[in-house]
Amino acid sequence: MTSLEARGLVRRFGDVTAVDGVDLDVVAGQVHALVGLNGSGKTTLLRMLAGVLRPDAGVIRLTSGTEPSGAVVGHLIDAPAAYPELTVEQNLTSAALLRAVPRALVPHAVTRAATALGIGDLLTRRAGGLSLGNRQRLGLAAALVHDPQLVVLDEPTNGLDPAGVLAVRRLVLERARTAGCAILVSSHHLDELARMADRITVLHRGRVVGSLEPQTPDLEVQLFAMAARADGIDVTEELSRPTLAPKPEARS
Numbered sequence: 442m443t444s445l446e447a448r449g450l451v452r453r454f455g456d457v458t459a460v461d462g463v464d465l466d467v468v469a470g471q472v473h474a475l476v477g478l479n480g481s482g483k484t485t486l487l488r489m490l491a492g493v494l495r496p497d498a499g500v501i502r503l504t505s506g507t508e509p510s511g512a513v514v515g516h517l518i519d520a521p522a523a524y525p526e527l528t529v530e531q532n533l534t535s536a537a538l539l540r541a542v543p544r545a546l547v548p549h550a551v552t553r554a555a556t557a558l559g560i561g562d563l564l565t566r567r568a569g570g571l572s573l574g575n576r577q578r579l580g581l582a583a584a585l586v587h588d589p590q591l592v593v594l595d596e597p598t599n600g601l602d603p604a605g606v607l608a609v610r611r612l613v614l615e616r617a618r619t620a621g622c623a624i625l626v627s628s629h630h631l632d633e634l635a636r637m638a639d640r641i642t643v644l645h646r647g648r649v650v651g652s653l654e655p656q657t658p659d660l661e662v663q664l665f666a667m668a669a670r671a672d673g674i675d676v677t678e679e680l681s682r683p684t685l686a687p688k689p690e691a692r693s
């Protein structure tokens with residue numbers, strides 16, 4: 442089983458420090474959620490941890506001793522990439538071969554990944570003609586087709602219907618609990634994250650500013666408060682206001 446350790450990660454884009462000295466552990470068999478306001482650095486951090494963006498400083502280690510690479514990491518970050526002129530099956534086959542799945546095992550891996558994401562009946566369809574949600578399912582199937590030890594997912598339920606959301610939750614939990622994968626997932630859907638996560642790390646202005654218990658009620662409010670406190674803003678009064686106005690009584 443492989444865990445990931447990141448220490449002192451920094452990434453700048455010109456004058457902007459998107460990630461500013463982050464330490465993070467993603468433990469085998471656990472789902473680690475990364476949350477934060479828009480622009481807090483989540484995607485940049487995920488891209489570095491998935492091995493697709495070089496940090497300016499810091500180290501990323503897998504306990505297996507290898508560097509994060511396509512063969513051990515499965516990731517879906519940003520929009521799902523697929524060859525529009527190829528079918529779902531051809532896209533998944535090419536993803537499996539690229540990630541070093543032995544050729545004889547590819548058909549089984551493709552069918553298994555497509556079935557797990559509920560697109561087993563779309564194998565002969567061109568990717569370019571898929572709906573937004575089914576493109577997302579294809580992206581997720583491609584990320585998982587090679588049975589990776591580390592899974593990094595940015596907004597995995599984007600565009601998915603409730604059946605897709607359930608399929609992702611089931612798959613993420615099965616990968617972590619049964620296959621012992623280390624899973625890092627980021628999303629703004631905090632309720633959904635709370636149903637899968639073992640731990641939740643809060644990122645703000647590129648730094649880790651705390652963690653939240655998945656069982657905490659009203660995670661959005663707690664996240665907002667943690668970010669505000671990190672900025673030195675007193676939100677006591679704001680938090681004492683009801684978050685939802687009572688519904689007006691129905692007229693008879």
Ligand SMILES: Nc1ncnc2c1ncn2[C@@H]1O[C@H](COP(=O)(O)OP(=O)(O)OP(=O)(O)O)[C@@H](O)[C@H]1O
Nearest residue numbers: 454457458459477478479480481482483484485486
């Ligand atoms: N390729 C890039 N070039 C320039 N600036 C970038 C680039 N990628 C990210 N940034 C900047 O880095 C900061 C962090 O962006 P990032 O996308 O990592 O945040 P995020 O937490 O994923 O945001 P969101 O929740 O809105 O998706 C932002 O200020 C963003 O504008």
